[in-house]
Amino acid sequence: MVLPFKHEPFTDFTVKENREAFKEALHKVKTELGKDYPLVINGEKMYTKDKLVSVNPANKEQVIGNVSKATKQHVDIAFETALEAFETWRSMAPEARAHVLFRAAAIARRRKHELSAWLVYEAGKPWNQADGDTAEGIDFLEYYGRQMLELAKGKQLNQRENENNQYFYKAIGPGVVIPPWNFAFAIACGTAVAPIVAGNPVLLKPSENTPVVAYKLIGILEEAGLPKGVVNFLPGDPLEIGDYMVDHKETRFINFTGSRATGVRIYERAAKVQQGQQFLKRVIAEMGGKDTIIVDKDADVDMAADAIVHSAFGFSGQKCSACSRVIVHKDLYEQVIEKSVELTKELSVGNPAEQDVYMGAVVNQKQFNKIKEYIEIGKAEGTLVYGGNADDSTGNFVYPTIFKDVDPKARLMQEEIFGPVVAFTKANNFDEMLEIANNTEYGLTGAVISNNRAHLERAKYEFDVGNLYFNRGCTAAIVGYQPFGGFKMSGTDSKAGGPDYLQLFMEAKVVSEKF
Structure with a gap:
């Protein structure tokens, strides 16, 4: 049996x-x-x-x-x-x-x-x-x-x-x-x-x-x-x-x-x-993906920040489902960024073979160099509010990095980085949030943090990703519970x-x- x-x-x-x-x-x-x-x-x-x-x-x-x-x-x-x-x-x-x-x-x-x-x-x-x-x-x-x-x-x-x-x-x-x-x-x-x-x-x-x-x-x-x-x-x-x-x-x-x-x-x-x-x-x-978390006007700020930080920096952002873009309603924008920075400061970085840390090194030198390049691009495209550091003297360590005020069409908001880098942008309303969320060639995962049922129902059909999550992060799909695959250039779904x-x-x- x-x-x-x-x-x-x-x-x-x-x-x-x-x-x-x-x-x-x-x-x-x-x-x-x-x-x-x-x-x-x-x-x-x-x-x-x-x-x-x-x-x-x-x-x-x-x-x-x-x-x-x-x-x-x-x-x-x-x-x-x-x-x-x-x-x-x-x-x-x-x-x-x-x-x-x-x-x-x-x-x-x-x-x-x-x-x-x-x-x-x-x-x-x-x-x-x-x-x-x-x-x-x-x-x-x-x-x-x-x-x-x-x-x-x-x-x-x-x-x-x-x-x-x-x-x-x-x-x-x-x-x-x-x-x-x-x-x-x-x-x-x-x-x-x-x-x-x-x-x-x-x-x-x-x-x-x-x-x-x-x-x-x-x-x-x-x-x-x-x-x-x-x-x-x-x-x-x-x-x-x-x-x-x-x-x-x-x-x-x-x-x-x-x-x-x-x-x-x-x-x-x-x-x-x-x-x-x-x-x-x-x-x-x-x-792959360029995955977005939307934070609505009436969202729980603590829940939003927790979802963002763990979706962006879990396994150093080396997941095709990792959050690398955050769209926040203008009324909560600074609050969500401030809370996200507070949580990010608590993350430990080191060699996981020696100690139980939150983040290890990125996989190889090529990826290390690529992420460093995107951090420099981010400094030109937005405002660095936390991190931006990297050290490859013994291992390929890139520290969690947060940018804000990034244009929705900037490279940092469009290209897959596959590292611990997340970019924030603000929006005036839910229509604009959905428009920005859908403006990439990818359509893998996404999340909406909101207490507005009408907005969640809209996102269910209008947020163009294969795996969409409400009031949680955009990573950690479970076999048999959240079958995984995306739209557009994220693959064959x-x-x-x-x-x-x-x-x-x-x-x-x-x-x-x-x-």
């Missing part, structure tokens, strides 16, 4: 026993740093001379692991393997495929602190953010397993006398999974196991920033009994193998989460039919963690029999 889906609880780190257990996990992982990791193709571990070197963002001298890099030849071998595995995996009972996920969830749950500790070291995640990342991965395993059990029933069709009509779903074949670094376990897990449980083998190319965490996922799936060849682990240079994987004639789908530029590139390349290709490729893409997601990796078939 499969119990109803229940969200994996977060660890309460105010409890001493939980803190001590997590410190033990951090110590254990520290003793395992610096190892070499292989490719995994058809269940076989393959080591290459050329390596991705993963480092701790908060301590750039600390090597997390040396991960073998795949070549185009490895991609070809992996596709041959995946095609062979497809013949048996797609025929396996949906219940059997689902139970692999359920077993993987149990394994991950038992190793939860260990997995979170790897996220602390490799992704630079603070304790609670790492714990949430691992919990979300477990949620994906549990939720998608249950969704497969439901889809296996097919759908009801109308019937006529002397005729039987059936409507059911079948797997489509091997595909490519390209997850990001910012949710190195959760999104790598969710984007891989959804097509897998639907019957499709995958080639998983992890982010070059967090390949070790992704390798841990492979080990869990193998331990859970996933057959050889159903998941193939292919870390590597995006320039060397990324386009090749997307273009490959055997690629049935590409499941991607990352930047707008890369997502658009994948979308364009996937549209071209290659020689020998017999199907149209599907692209499932989540491509695929709604990860929702009831429609698995169908993206399946084909509906109708069989009609006359008696």
Whole structure:
């Protein structure tokens, strides 16, 4: 019997026993740093001379692991393997495929602190953010397993006398999974196991920033009994193998989460039919956001400030859902900014591998430099009211930064920064707030802080984002509760963690029999 889906609880780190257990996990992982990791193709571990070197963002001298890099030849071998595995995996009972996920969830749950500790070291995640990342991965395993059990029933069709009509779903074949670094376990897990449980083998190319965490996922799936060849682990240079994987004639789908530029590139390349290709490729893409919190005239100022600060600076703003724009009614403008600054001053910044801090370092030097550039842009476009500091002497630390009086069409209000920088602008009324909120090319998340029911109902339909929240922050979607995906240039609105997601990796078939 499969119990109803229940969200994996977060660890309460105010409890001493939980803190001590997590410190033990951090110590254990520290003793395992610096190892070499292989490719995994058809269940076989393959080591290459050329390596991705993963480092701790908060301590750039600390090597997390040396991960073998795949070549185009490895991609070809992996596709041959995946095609062979497809013949048996797609025929396996949906219940059997689902139970692999359920077993993987149990394994991950038992190793939860260990997995979170790897996220602390490799992704630079603070304790609670790492714990949430691992919990979300477990949620994906549990939720998608249950969704497969439901889809296996097919759908009801109308019937006529002397005729039987059936409507059911079948797997489509091997595909490519390209997850990001910012949710190195959760999104790598969710984007891989959804097509897998639907019957499709995958080639998983992890982010070059967090390949070790992704390798841990492979080990869990193998331990859970996933057959050889159903998941193939292919870390590597995006320039060397990324386009090749997307273009490959055997690629049935590409499941991607990352930047707008890369997502658009994948979308364009996937549209071209290659020689020998017999199907149209599907692209499932989540491509970022420029997310806005609206603070209405009658809003609770304390609630608004809390929502803004935690949405903007959680995991150093390195979330596609992070708040980077705030539109405040003119009557509350200075109050909300003042309260937001007060709360931001309370945030701690440091190395999460050494202490429980609110913010760690940003993921790499390239991102550090990019955020610094946007801070300088902000100084020209608005008024710096807090922060603006950065230090890369030992790690890539950027401190929380707040700008005000920024024009709604300024670069700081239009371009995705992916760092702890938030810009405020004021508006005269709710019409103007909605107009500004919708003036970007993105449409991922948003929030409205208001006690005006008429305004909330308007925002429900007029605020053009895929995930909209009322009287809370614009981050922290939960699998099965707030399926996630956005409009416009935020992607294909695929709604990860929702009831429609698995169908993206399946084909509906109708069989009609006359008696």
